[in-house]
Amino acid sequence: MQVVDPHVHFWNIDTHHYPWLAKPGVSFVGDARELAHNYVVADLVRDASEAGDVDVLKVVHVEANHDPADPVEETRWLQSLADGSREQKASAGGGWPNGIVAAADLSRPDAPEILAAHAAFANTRGIRQILNVHGNPLYDYVGRHYLRDDTWRRHFALLAKYGLSFDLQLYPSQMEEAAALARAHPDIRIIVNHAGMFVDRNSVAGYRAWREGMRALAACQNVAVKISGLAMFDHAWTVESLRPYVLQTLDTFGVERAMFASNFPVDRLFGSYGALWHAYADIVSGASDSEQAALFRTNAEQFYRI
Template sequence: MQVVDPHIHLLNYTGLRYSWLHHESHSFVGSSLALAHDYLLADFLRDAGDIEVLAIVNVEANHDPDDTVAETRWLQAVADDPASGGKPDGIVARVDLSRPDADAQFALHAQCRNLRGIRQILNVHADPLYDYVGRHYLREATWRAHYGLLAKYGLSFDLQLYPEQVPDAVALIRAHPDIPVVLDHAGMFVDRDRVAGWRAWREGLRQLAACEHVSVKISGLAMFDHRWTVESFRPYVLETIDAFGAGRCMFASNFPVDRLFAGYAELWHAYAAIVAGASPHEHAALFRDNARRFYRL
């Protein structure tokens, strides 16, 4: 099986500083110590098994907020090594849009030629187990103003949030139709024990899908379903494709986070089983072409 994987996280644990890994924290994924080690390109390629990975996009791994460019420069150095085959082919870096010097931060990251986009995690939740950032960036005037810098630098935005935050996001996204957006992890449906939670997720997907410049990654499902099966994944995969259409969805692995709960080949073969009825064109779009187009690979 040939894939383009648009969501992985290489980790230079011994050379960089990820505060969430160097100091134990707990979330719905478990203890952060399970990921407190190097995860380099060679490790990723070894995990790939019988999956032929044609290209990868590395998404920022919450590196030191005072020096996020160090992670981007390291990733570019990996890609520039002839032994890497140019991987990671695309880099999604971290910029804190609430900083007064956000424009200068963009300029530093933009010096790395494989830069394709920016992610700043936005997840806010009343339950501390699910809360990432503890503040509503989407409602802050400075953050919203600096969002427009993405267009200046020709970058996309990786949108990671919970369903309840979608209305704030949609208002911003509609105000900037020139900034491509991709929703991470199928909208991160965490409130699974409530009918209202299911409804909020489904409606949130469709509100975002109504914005034509928004795509979605079907990824991270094992983070919320540690004993998953193909059948337990199926409704989330099909609901997401139904909302966005096969032309704006892309499968991704979220390795090494989902590696805690799934093998790499096991995950991709599960996706393939769920969409076994897709046409050859739809299959190519979901597994390769949409990711290539979105991230300009």
């Protein structure tokens, strides 16, 4: 099975600062204490090798909550890996990461300078800023509605200047506002992370919010979706427990604007690399060869330009 993995995280806690790994805790996502060790290219190569028949052709790195005081340093380090550092050459993943989705707080006054610095690196393809806000403190990431911030929105518009996409991580309750943002900026490509993070899944209202929010986003032709991170809400997942979320997402966005991704090593807390990719393959086994190629490889290549 050949895949392009458009959502992975690398970190080196010996050389870089990641506040969430410096003081790891337990959250709905899992036990971060089990992630408080280096995870670099060679580790992903190992996880893929253990899968046996999963051949990872390319990867896209999504910012890993690196030190917010110096977000550009993470991109500098990742570019050095892609350019062939000693660690990179020692692995089978030559050139990884092929694409970099960098971190930027678009509400900061110096956001334009940060975007320019990120864009100067050859493999930078986009920006992610986590936006998840929830009334339950257990699920709330940022406690602030960035989508309603005038400075944030003004700086978001600068992504078009640098040809950068935006990885959109949010909850269903925020999707209508995000769809309005997408309509206002049709020249900026937006990729919804983790199938929209269906958090309130134990109620009819929660399901409706996810379904209708995803439809609103999918109505914007500049929006695509990554089917990933499902284990964060389903720690004991099975193929059958993932199936309805995968199929509903595909029905909403269509095969043309969807892609599978691993969210490793975060999802490694709840399953192996091979098990995850084989689960995706099982769920779409009835799709045509061209549809499977799009979901597992070519859409990620197209949307991240790798």
